[in-house]
Amino acid sequence: MAMFLKVEWDFTSVEGLTKNDWYFVNCNHQSWSDIPITQKILNRKIPMLKFFLKKELIWVPIIGICWWALDFPFMKRSTPAQIKKDPSLAGKDLETTQKACEKFKTTPVSVFNFLEGTRFTPEKHARQESPFTNLLKPKAGGAAFVLGSMGSQMNTMLDLTIVYHDKDIGPWDLFCGRISKVTVHINKIEIPKEFLGKDYSSDPEFKAAFQAWLNTLWENKDQLITDIKTRNNIN
Numbered sequence: 001m002a003m004f005l006k007v008e009w010d011f012t013s014v015e016g017l018t019k020n021d022w023y024f025v026n027c028n029h030q031s032w033s034d035i036p037i038t039q040k041i042l043n044r045k046i047p048m049l050k051f052f053l054k055k056e057l058i059w060v061p062i063i064g065i066c067w068w069a070l071d072f073p074f075m076k077r078s079t080p081a082q083i084k085k086d087p088s089l090a091g092k093d094l095e096t097t098q099k100a101c102e103k104f105k106t107t108p109v110s111v112f113n114f115l116e117g118t119r120f121t122p123e124k125h126a127r128q129e130s131p132f133t134n135l136l137k138p139k140a141g142g143a144a145f146v147l148g149s150m151g152s153q154m155n156t157m158l159d160l161t162i163v164y165h166d167k168d169i170g171p172w173d174l175f176c177g178r179i180s181k182v183t184v185h186i187n188k189i190e191i192p193k194e195f196l197g198k199d200y201s202s203d204p205e206f207k208a209a210f211q212a213w214l215n216t217l218w219e220n221k222d223q224l225i226t227d228i229k230t231r232n233n234i235n
Helices: 034-042 055-059 063-069 080-085 087-104 122-128 140-150 171-175 204-231
Strands: 008-011 023-027 049-051 110-113 156-164 181-190
Touching: 023 034, 023 140, 034 049, 034 156, 034 171, 034 181, 055 063, 087 140, 110 140, 140 204, 156 204, 181 204
Parallel strands: 008 181, 023 110, 023 156, 049 110
Antiparallel strands: 156 181
């Protein structure tokens, strides 16, 4: 990306990052370009990003085997219809998360998660009736399970906000040089200690407090995106 793509990078620098600590990394999700951009911005500053993948992605040529060799956790997601037919499937995602996090405890790692759960589109935004202008609603469960399983080891969140200055932002657009400028704002956040090592599924007070905390972060993130767009005349 540095050698062949003439992208203008506008990003904030963050002090105190190290490859010897554990991080929870989050980013707003608009395109699969978000992943290589996040990798570029954080490369060699923190441990390698690990993210949870759908089990089917192991069959992606070359990349699937790389993910497997690098010990990325693969998850077999069950549909509501499958869970209704076999209720025992309901907790499988949580079991996979917990097993992966047990491995993560032995070596510093950066767990990467899109809290929105899916890429932003105007259609999804309208269907959700999202209260945010530029974001879908955050999904708290996955993040809470990771923080609950990792205990006190993972106490820092890196919240990335990506704003594209171009209309076409897909990965093919990125690698073909059609993305000219990207703004990335990094917010280093200390995760409140009361959110670490808790059981999200059985602690209603923790669940409500964690969701409220994420919503506040999302309100600030939404306003930041609006400010960046206004400042750079991005429609």
